[in-house]
Amino acid sequence: MPPPSTYDMIYAIVKHIPRGRVATYGQIANLANLGGHARQVGYALNALSANTRMPWHRVINAKGEISIRKDPQCEHRQRRLLEQEGVVFDERSRITLARFGWKPRRGPRRS
């Protein structure tokens, strides 16, 4: 069987993002051995099926904001999904990565 494709790796990482937490494209790209090329991550997510169960909405850009695609409405929808998971946006529509940023690894247990 052939090795996993780049998209598969990305999907695997995104699937592992816990609920109520968000990860940046660079974060996923790094975990996916992409070497930091976050772009492919975004494309992979965009290539997902509409009925996929992939938590693509938990993936955001390094600025902590929701990346804009072709449809500005997607931004609104993604934000809605995140809020539904408990993620909070500030006035700038930005997420506090320090708080909601997904920390892979056993992670330092927060108090």
Next chain:
DNA sequence: TTTATGGCTGTCA
């Protein structure tokens, strides 16, 4: 096969 695009990132001012 080549060409064009694309949900980004990091650095500089």
Next chain:
DNA sequence: ATGACAGCCATAA
């Protein structure tokens, strides 16, 4: 802190 520029690579036509 924000704004602007260039670079990298895989997928789809």
